[in-house]
Amino acid sequence: MTNREIAEIMDRIADILEIKEDNPFKIRAYRKAARSICHLDEDINYLYKLNRISEIPGVGKAVKSKIEELLEKGNCEYYDKLLLDVPSGVLEMLSIPGIGHKTVKLIYEELGINNIDDLLKAAQNKEIRKIPGVGGKTEYNIKKGIDLLKKRTGKVTLGLALPLAEDFLDHIKESRAVQRACIVGSVRRGKSLVGDIDILVAANDYSRVYQKVSTYKSVRSISSKDSKHIKGKLIYQIDFEIIIVDPDDYFYSLVWTTGSKEHRNALFKGINPAEFSRVESEKDVFRKLGLNYIPPELREDQGEIEKASNNQLPKLVQENNLKGDLHVHSDWSDGAHKINEVVDVAKTMNYSYIAITDHSKSLPISGGLNEERLSAQGKVIDGLNKNQKDFQILRGIEVDILKDGQLDFSDDVLKNLDVVVASVHSNFKLEGEKQTQRIIRAIKNEHVDIIGHLTGRLLNRRSAYELDIDKVLEAAADNKIILEINSHPDRLDIDEVIAKKARDYGIKIAINSDAHHKEDLRLVKYGVINARRGWLEAENIVNTWDKEALLDYLNK
């Protein structure tokens, strides 16, 4: 079992205990264990072998024994028993945004509804509002929530799919029958949500490829196979397809299977594939078409083919262009690590600066800083900086944008900081014009440098809030405000469409990790992919600049 599978079971246990109204602190303990297992840098099987499971934060005697049982036997008696108490459909109802375990339990007990489909029917028939304490508004939210849920069915985040695809690819490449292999399709293009994992394989011996694929540890089932394709399901219910081609056709097929349908149709219109037999590289395929090499992230038929024929493609930003990170949390608020621990990881990434931007006081759940603690943190950072060589910790804050667009700190406090990231963490449901004016007011504050996760979307969980993007971009451009690409794979906010638009407005971008755990600094990988999909070059991204140029820009 993988770390993530174990973590999901711990979360599931917490869900069931919530429905059963067990001790809230016990529930929190299971959630905490799930989170820290998710964040482990090491394989939990490896920790188990070394007898180091109890070193995981939040894992005590009871959780440890359950993890060990799961790793040894693949199941756990306590969990199996709990599953008998609550129907699986009721647990699925918990994933509907806007209703929690209390409401789910109430609906289950009062109406006997135990699955999402019946719940939707009951909501449509106005049955839910008959329960005392539940009204028409909740009923409406249930319908809307289920609608959102249905839309996301089958798609998973790149953050889940890419590491799995890479691991699968490594496994396939171990086979001597495989001459070449590559991840293709939407995963290679770096879409933030993907429907499946596609891998192209060049091989002559199909049966040996099948043999290799079928022994991959995360394959759960195989639904069809022939000499050209193997299809099935991986863990987390992710579909996969292995496309097997003759080695002579590999590079042509690589281009064919990577681009979106629209892209490849435009690319190969009226062209005989036989012309591309035995070409030596992907670049050669494009050359034969009279085009520059088009990076996978751009192969979406958004004008890239024309640009490739005119030598006008952008020189896309790369991960190794990044010199720092401007949105990082520490244990001064809801981050897991001390500032110096985060700095140590940043140095391994060859960064020369990071900004520590903990939450501000309006977010008490996150242990947000008040003026006194912010000032104390500043002194700690100054002290740490004295011992740094070729590295600087910038003093920052992720300051809350309040409901009316005012900030959570006064100008007198903000003016002393190197980096001010302003973000929305409340009142997501404001009507569009008010939301727009709220953010523009923050943009106009002279001390604000960056707007964090501008649209507030959470992939598969929460839509972006209502916002007039053009008005916001205009204001950002006028006020020399940097927009963040938040790299967390559940956010990727701003998305590639807004990023491209922002570039056209002349707005600078920061690719930030928003790390709450030291290892999460590496999530910028996804931010970079997103930026590339938005046609951004290194010069558009302020944290590819060296420290002097950056500070100069921040001081405007």
Next chain:
DNA sequence: GCCGTTTTCGGCCCGACTGTTTTCAGTCG
């Protein structure tokens, strides 16, 4: 169920908003 220590029990993140009622419970971040 975990954790820490003036250590084997007592405390554990909390405020705002929403919806349903009319003073509060549920949900979210």
